[in-house]
Amino acid sequence: MKLVLAIVGNDDSGMVSAALTKEGFSVTKLATTGGFLKKGNTTFIVGTEDDKVDQVISIIAGQSRRRTQLVPSTTTMDIGVYSAFPVEVTIGGSTIFVLNVDRFEKV
Ligand code: 2BA
Numbered sequence: 001m002k003l004v005l006a007i008v009g010n011d012d013s014g015m016v017s018a019a020l021t022k023e024g025f026s027v028t029k030l031a032t033t034g035g036f037l038k039k040g041n042t043t044f045i046v047g048t049e050d051d052k053v054d055q056v057i058s059i060i061a062g063q064s065r066r067r068t069q070l071v072p073s074t075t076t077m078d079i080g081v082y083s084a085f086p087v088e089v090t091i092g093g094s095t096i097f098v099l100n101v102d103r104f105e106k107v
Contacts, residue, residue, distance in 0.1 A: 001047060001048070001049060001050065001100075001101040001104050002047075002048060002049075002050055002053050002098050002099065002100060002101060003045065003046070003047050003098070003099045003100075003101050004044070004045075004046040004047075004048065004053060004056050004057070004096065004097070004098055004099075005043060005044070005045060005096070005097040005098075005099065006043065006044040006046070006056075006060050006094050006095070006096045006097075007032065007034075007041050007042075007043050007094060007095040007096075008041060008042050008043075008044060008060065008064050008094045009039075009041050009042075009064065009091070009092060009093070009094075010039075010040045010041055010042055011091065011092070012063055012064035012092055012094070013029065013041075013042035013044075015063040015064070016042075016044065016059070016060050016063045016064055016094075017029060017042075017044070019059045019062070019063050020044070020046065020056065020059055020060070023055070023059060025046055025048060025052075025056060025059075026046070026047065027044055027045070027046055028044070028045040028046075029042050029043070029044055029045075030042065030043040030044075030045065044060070047101065047104060053098055057096055057098075060094050060096060061094065064092050064093065064094045065092055065093070066090060066091075066092050066093035067090070067091060067092050068088050068089065068090055068091070069088070069089055069091050070086040070087070070088055070089075071086065071087055071089055072084055072085075072086060072087075073085055073086065073087040
């Protein structure tokens with residue numbers, strides 16, 4: 001048995017949670033915070049059989065893939081004019097750890 005720990009951005013966590021649950025995986029969600037950016041993210045804990053780990057990773061990747069998005073940005077010019085232009089930013093992406101489970105019990 002394996003334990004999948006997946007750190008997912010909060011924007012994608014709802015979709016990841018819904019997709020994992022729909023496919024029958026038991027999921028625990030922790031509200032976590034990235035140490036570098038101090039932004040909220042969600043850590044998923046999924047205990048599953050070895051042969052289902054790839055499916056879990058594929059579901060998480062499918063719902064949280066790293067992608068780019070155009071966001072509006074403004075700048076002030078010397079003559080006091082505001083200029084609006086779109087800036088491409090990278091969003092999404094997940095960090096996934098797979099750990100061996102020595103023992104699993106529900107009592
Ligand atoms: P990512 O590498 O995609 O990491 C996103 C979040 O995943 C991290 O949030 C952290 O919560 C978790 N994470 C990633 N790698 C981890 C690991 N090896 N162990 C435990 N948790 C891990 P943040 O720490 O806020 O980082 C946000 C983004 O800032 C990172 O995106 C990375 O692009 C950048 N970053 C992180 N630490 C950095 C550093 N020391 N120097 C430069 N850039 C850094």
